[in-house]
Amino acid sequence: MKQVRPKKNLGQHFLTDLNIAKRIADTVDACKDIPILEVGPGMGVLTQYLTEKQREVKVVEIDTESVEYLRENFPSLNDNIIGEDFLRMDLSGIFGGRRFVLTGNYPYDISSQIFFKMLDNKELIPCCTGMIQREVALRMASEPGNKAYGILSVLIQAWYDVEYLFTVDENVFNPPPKVKSAVIRMTRNDVTDLGCNESLFKRVVKTVFNQRRKMLRVSLRQIFPGKPSADAFFAHDIMTKRPEQLTINQFVELTNMVDKELCLQQDCP
Missing domain, CATH: 1.10.8 (Helicase, Ruva Protein; domain 3)
Incomplete structure (x- = not known):
């Protein structure tokens, strides 16, 4: 099957560097022995390494052309390809109520919404990794006193430890985005109650x-x-x-x- 055409309205920038794809896939190793849910797999550049982890993997993809491509090129994953909008999904039944790792090469224009949904399902998601716009990653990992410190910093760090792992240049994507990207990992901290409303x-x-x-x-x-x-x-x-x-x-x-x-x-x- 021909390759999927990147769609601007879906914010698609397909990663072409396999070494970086493997490095991103390996970020889920910090949360062992639980299933993996990948958001926006596109043509499966990250998926191919996730499926080597000997763990249950499911992928969520809203683009019908990408879903068709994945079904043809990842037949072993067929029953685990979900052609839906992640932001509208009920995550409680994805793995029968079990906790899972969330990962992906996230569309830049909805990455914040993805992480707010993660917060709404924080008891199901002990670990979240993936690639986002560098500016957003810096905000998420920022400490008090910095200009980047803001809403995302506080709401996420209240419940997760955030690691800025590495920066990714524009030239490893098709089409290249106008900004640099970054790979992050968020791991649930020990907080079970904020102590406020x-x-x-x-x-x-x-x-x-x-x-x-x-x-x-x-x-x-x-x-x-x-x-x-x-x-x-x-x-x-x-x-x-x-x-x-x-x-x-x-x-x-x-x-x-x-x-x-x-x-x-x-x-x-």
């Missing part, structure tokens, strides 16, 4: 980073439906900081402060 934690993080140049005492005001019950709330030392200065533990502390203040306004029992 998790949905409010997400809201606080997104709210303050949407106005990242402003002090917290300014950006947080939009969370409250009315005037805070006491001016003392915004007098806390932490309120003079900007979001990139806060550690994850400080974001948990801040969330609990906001939660308490919201309860005061809403007369919580």
